[in-house]
Amino acid sequence: MLLGASNVFSFAPFFMWPLQFLSLATLFLLFVAHPEWNKKQVFLLGFTYAFGMMFGGVSWLLIAMTRYGGMAWPLALIALAFLAAYMSLFSAFSLLLARSLRQRWGLSNTILLLAVLPALWALFEYLRGYLMTGFPWLTLGYAHVVSPLAGLAPVLGVYGLSGVVALIAGAIGLALCSEQRLVQVSGIALVATVLVASFSLRQVAWTEVQGQPISVRLAQGNIDQGNKFNTEFIDSTLSLYRGMVTEQAADLIAVPETALPILTSQLPQDYLSDMRRYALNSGSHLFIGVAVDDGDNRYSNSVLGYSAQAANVYRYDKHHLVPFGEFVPYGFRWFVNMMKIPLGEFASPGVLQPNMQVKDQRVMPNICYEDLFGDEIAQQLRAQARTTQGAASILLNVSNLAWYGDSIAIPQHLQISQMRSLETGRPMLRSTNTGATAIINPRGEVVSQLPTLSLGTLAGQVQGMQGLTPYIRFGDSTMAGISGLALLGAYLSGRRRRSFKK
Structure with a gap:
């Protein structure tokens, strides 16, 4: 929960956006390091992380409820907790689905960190932004209007940026958890490639x-x-x-x-x-x-x-x-x-x-x-x-x-x-x-x-x-398409891995 709460400092007015990569990478490492965890444990991992971020990040709602709404503080805190809990369900379910896919498809940690988790995180943030009228506050991509990833926004939109943030976090996690030198270097190279691509796109005049x-x-x-x-x-x-x-x-x-x-x-x-x-x-x-x-x-x-x-x-x-x-x-x-x-x-x-x-x-x-x-x-x-x-x-x-x-x-x-x-x-x-x-x-x-x-x-x-811009032309379908391809690639990788074991 404290790890999730630290993510609030990635957004305005603090702009400590590098913290977001480390925070999410730690979450992913906890997930991949414990394949033995049951559904309840995985759910609580995702839920508490998101709850810390959501409760802290939208705590300003208490001002409206108490100062201007006349609601008692205990009731206002309960109402805020219910809202934060609802928003946290999406992160919890993304990890639950990742756990299910890991078991069903026999996925490696590399595929989990570089394909499945980034794709699911982006898709579930999108769902949070639209189900039941949506509440897309604190979508991870918003932290990067001032970061080197800003160049990707006209192409991928904010949810696509969230997926890229999760990809970088996964690459950092892979570099930290792997004992193979080649895998560590590959993770660092992937982060560098994403940053160079974003910088290059930043130079494009779309309008x-x-x-x-x-x-x-x-x-x-x-x-x-x-x-x-x-x-x-x-x-x-x-x-x-x-x-x-x-x-x-x-x-x-x-x-x-x-x-x-x-x-x-x-x-x-x-x-x-x-x-x-x-x-x-x-x-x-x-x-x-x-x-x-x-x-x-x-x-x-x-x-x-x-x-x-x-x-x-x-x-x-x-x-x-x-x-x-x-x-x-x-x-x-x-x-x-x-x-x-x-x-x-x-x-x-x-x-x-x-x-x-x-x-x-x-x-x-x-x-x-x-x-x-x-x-x-x-x-x-x-x-x-x-x-x-x-x-x-x-x-x-x-x-x-x-x-x-x-x-x-x-x-x-x-x-x-x-x-x-x-x-x-x-x-x-x-x-x-x-x-x-x-x-x-x-x-x-x-x-x-x-x-x-x-x-x-x-x-x-x-x-x-x-x-x-490409985002105006295609909206969030670009993000959805890339996420779908990532999951398809994960499925094919898992099937190939299972065939080798046989």
Whole structure:
């Protein structure tokens, strides 16, 4: 469990990514060194390792449950433990399946470490990211937006990077556990080969410049979550964002997710019309985060867009909704009733939605949690590329992480956005309530950022990019295909090994 917890330091804000290789290599060595362990022992090995990482890595959820949800600490700790336990099942089952394949196919430690464990780790992380709406936080690949492996992201995506991390860990484990000099050298050579390949791919320009740069202004209102939905603060919040939007024109102006803390039907009658009028008069393009009331008890967590270039109001609706935040899973109403957080049942329009034109660029929003799902963003860009409008050249994330205070959730989420830029070869703009409001370039590098928990507007110039990276074209199917081939190779190796024994 402590070994798994140490993996948290591989991610932002610590960036100790080499620790991840050593941590995972130790786990794999424990696994291969004990072929006599039964199913329960192997399950506990994988479960406790993952539990240490998950419980420590998402402990910021306690802030939302206790400080803003009013839940008692003991109950909040139990709830966090249940979530961490659920996420840990995937790592546990990956080791259980590896144990089964080792026995069925008669696999050597070399094949286990270099093929089976990396393939299964990547596939089970993918499953964790999508089953039951998915919770892909702390996917191993996110730690490597600043590591030498970053060059692989536009090809393999974050889950493919997780598989590569497991491959390197397996190679390190092989070099440590083998007594044969040739095997030790081969393990080290494999690590060097992967790093050279990633460095070479880092030099490839998968996308190219589109049009002229645009000026952007990204608002960070720094509204305390405890006050956000308080009726006494609503007027001041609306006034604050009106002033932040209209203080200076820019090609793109964005405010965070649900920056306007009441439904569109509850806003002052002239509020949104004034925003639209400002966009028309100033030549700015506005992206406003607000909950839209469509009537008949249908609500959407949305971004509304206003510009002089379009006669109609642009609208993007959040499609990947957060369990317990934007919808209540069946059978869990009792849990929600224990908290005092205002939860809505939002509607989901589906993944594919249009982008919005901003001068020479096309901007594709996503809302908060949605940028954890890289394959869905790739799917959007792939579908848009087949239209006459073309694929978005700039990504925009609007978020509200005020639920989690000044915790590691904020730099972790920024790191996730950096991965999306690497995968797509496009800049990512982030407008958030309390942080991290930032501009990320197509290479996944943070160009500029506002201090966390500060009121301000981040201004800059952003160049849009066009073209499709391999990840946009194929999504996570590349990772799945390589993992499948690795398992097929392991099967054939095991069959050949068994035939030699006969």
